[in-house]
Amino acid sequence: MHRYRFVLTRPLQLIPVLFGISVVTFILTHMIPGDPARILLGIRATAEAIAAIHEKFGLDKPIVVQYFYFLANLVQGDFGRSIIYRAPVLGVVAERILPTLSLILLAVAISAILSAILASVAATKRGSFADQSIRLFSTIGLGLPSFWLGIVFIMIFSLGLGLFPVSGYGETFLDRLHHLALPATTLAVSLAPVITRNLRASLIAESTSDYVTAARAKGVPAHVIFFGHVFRNSLLPTISLFGVNIGWMIGGTVVVETVFSVPGLGQLMVSSIFARDYLVVQAVTLVLALGVVATNFLVDLTTAFLDPRVTV
Amino acid sequence: MTAIEIPVAPSRWRGISLPWTVPTGAAIVLFWIAVAVLSPLIAPSDPIAQDLSQTLLPPSFAHWLGTDNFGRDVLSRLIWGTRIDLMMGFFGVLFPFIIGVTIGAVAGYSGGIIDAVLMRLLDVTISFPFFVLIIAIVATLGPGLSSFYIALALVGWVSYARLVRSQFLVLKQSDFVLAARCLGFSRGRIVFKHILPNAIMPAVVFSMSDAVLDILLGSSLSFLGLGIQPPTAEWGIMIADGKSFMAQAWWISLFPGLAIVFLAIGFSFLADGFAEMLGAKD
Numbered sequence: 001m002h003r004y005r006f007v008l009t010r011p012l013q014l015i016p017v018l019f020g021i022s023v024v025t026f027i028l029t030h031m032i033p034g035d036p037a038r039i040l041l042g043i044r045a046t047a048e049a050i051a052a053i054h055e056k057f058g059l060d061k062p063i064v065v066q067y068f069y070f071l072a073n074l075v076q077g078d079f080g081r082s083i084i085y086r087a088p089v090l091g092v093v094a095e096r097i098l099p100t101l102s103l104i105l106l107a108v109a110i111s112a113i114l115s116a117i118l119a120s121v122a123a124t125k126r127g128s129f130a131d132q133s134i135r136l137f138s139t140i141g142l143g144l145p146s147f148w149l150g151i152v153f154i155m156i157f158s159l160g161l162g163l164f165p166v167s168g169y170g171e172t173f174l175d176r177l178h179h180l181a182l183p184a185t186t187l188a189v190s191l192a193p194v195i196t197r198n199l200r201a202s203l204i205a206e207s208t209s210d211y212v213t214a215a216r217a218k219g220v221p222a223h224v225i226f227f228g229h230v231f232r233n234s235l236l237p238t239i240s241l242f243g244v245n246i247g248w249m250i251g252g253t254v255v256v257e258t259v260f261s262v263p264g265l266g267q268l269m270v271s272s273i274f275a276r277d278y279l280v281v282q283a284v285t286l287v288l289a290l291g292v293v294a295t296n297f298l299v300d301l302t303t304a305f306l307d308p309r310v311t312v
Numbered sequence: 313m314t315a316i317e318i319p320v321a322p323s324r325w326r327g328i329s330l331p332w333t334v335p336t337g338a339a340i341v342l343f344w345i346a347v348a349v350l351s352p353l354i355a356p357s358d359p360i361a362q363d364l365s366q367t368l369l370p371p372s373f374a375h376w377l378g379t380d381n382f383g384r385d386v387l388s389r390l391i392w393g394t395r396i397d398l399m400m401g402f403f404g405v406l407f408p409f410i411i412g413v414t415i416g417a418v419a420g421y422s423g424g425i426i427d428a429v430l431m432r433l434l435d436v437t438i439s440f441p442f443f444v445l446i447i448a449i450v451a452t453l454g455p456g457l458s459s460f461y462i463a464l465a466l467v468g469w470v471s472y473a474r475l476v477r478s479q480f481l482v483l484k485q486s487d488f489v490l491a492a493r494c495l496g497f498s499r500g501r502i503v504f505k506h507i508l509p510n511a512i513m514p515a516v517v518f519s520m521s522d523a524v525l526d527i528l529l530g531s532s533l534s535f536l537g538l539g540i541q542p543p544t545a546e547w548g549i550m551i552a553d554g555k556s557f558m559a560q561a562w563w564i565s566l567f568p569g570l571a572i573v574f575l576a577i578g579f580s581f582l583a584d585g586f587a588e589m590l591g592a593k594d
Contacts, residue, residue: 145551
């Protein structure tokens with residue numbers, strides 16, 4: 001069997017998960033109290049008008065049939081119309097993907113750099129004061145509420161020092177980077193403790209393996225062993241950890257985008273809940289779940305390409 | 313006469329020293345439990361009584377942590393808020409724990425089609441971003457604490473089920489289970505009295521860090537306006553209240569946030585300590 005056959009077979013394994021995701025999102029929207037036709041037409045709609053809408057959208061059909069209508073529309077990219085934006089939901093949602101994606105990528109980059117530095121220091125100076133402080137930082141970091149940290153950052157760096165904008169997204173690339181710096185750092189602080197802990201543990205595990213002893217016996221300089229061998233081999237489990245935590249990161253963006261008024265998917269989801277624009281809520285939930293599935297797929301592929309021992 | 317070696321369950325906690333994190337974490341959590349229980353006695357004033365002549369006062373002797381935009385005493389609100397935030401940590405763990413452990417035990421012990429179905433259900437649940445699914449469920453059920461607990465029960469069981477299932481898969485093959493089966497014990501007795509006590513520790517350890525997560529989630533929901541509703545004193549709401557006044561009155565948001573961090577550290581220490589002990593045991 002060819003090593004890279006999984007590139008073709010792995011997507012097939014996603015089908016039951018995607019099916020499950022569509023069922024869950026359908027049920028969630030279906031459970032919302034109230035008649036969608038009445039929401040669409042308003043309180044004063046006549047019984048005939050409501051019946052007409054029921055027939056038009058298949059709301060008078062059995063629930064299983066309704067699900068297949070839903071699925072058929074989904075496959076064609078039809079998520080319905082937003083009652084607030086008065087436009088197709090797909091377009092409303094698509095506009096918000098880039099800010100959220102940029103925020104997450106920036107946060108991942110910041111936490112990767114932060115964790116790499118902290119974990120390397122902690123692992124090479126095991127048991128030292130620095131190591132203890134880094135471990136304490138990761139314990140505290142796990143319990144930091146990101147909505148509060150965001151506000152504290154705004155108070156210090158935006159209102160106090162005037163270094164960053166309080167909220168918004170910006171126009172040009174650099175402007176956006178400037179706007180996203182604080183929200184991304186807020187998000188990164190919630191991810192960095194998990195990554196630091198695990199990277200530290202795998203760095204320590206790798207540095208006790210036989211090939212390190214052999215390299216040391218040959219007289220290879222310590223920094224070459226560390227960066228050339230130990231660090232590289234420890235990266236693999238860390239990459240899969242990013243995949244495991246992507247769902248957590250996406251959850252974090254909902255809160256962080258609200259605090260910093262970043263016009264992303266999370267903020268759209270929260271504002272649509274208050275506006276009772278449920279089709280938008282449904283679409284955002286679906287898009288974010290697809291994001292998690294896609295990320296995990298990419299992480300699996302990356303791991304398999306990087307390490308010949310891994311089979312997907 | 314030689315003694316017959318009887319297969320027994322793996323030994324418990326003998327000879328394992330207590331890491332410093334366990335008593336420290338326990339002390340912090342007990343401190344907050346005491347604050348919650350004693351809040352009517354120790355809170356200097358009514359947490360929801362407004363006094364519009366005393367708005368946005370900085371910390372002073374009269375108001376140790378200052379007052380908010382309605383002139384409410386921040387310290388009193390913080391003390392009363394402990395009740396709700398601790399409860400979110402406790403009940404937020406309890407329901408998923410019971411459901412998850414049961415599902416994990418059933419799936420792990422019975423195997424076959426039941427296991428396969430339950431694990432596919434798990435796959436779908438974890439493919440959603442955890443917090444987004446919680447928000448979507450709460451949005452469907454309507455804002456409030458009970459919606460939060462229902463949402464957590466529907467979503468949070470997966471981690472417990474996974475942990476318990478993997479333990480069951482190993483333990484059901486072990487000698488002491490075979491011995492119990494040979495003695496003709498019922499299936500329920502084997503699962504709940506013999507395997508479960510040996511399989512549950514990883515889930516208990518996880519429940520400590522899960523409590524941290526639930527407190528963060530619950531206060532985040534309140535912050536977004538989807539959890540506990542004002543004017544109830546809850547830390548997430550207090551932080552949301554202070555957000556509009558962060559330029560003039562930093563104290564409204566700062567202190568409840570520190571309270572969350574301090575409570576979370578308590579549970580995290582417990583989780584770390586127990587995980588260390590579990591590692592030493594295996």
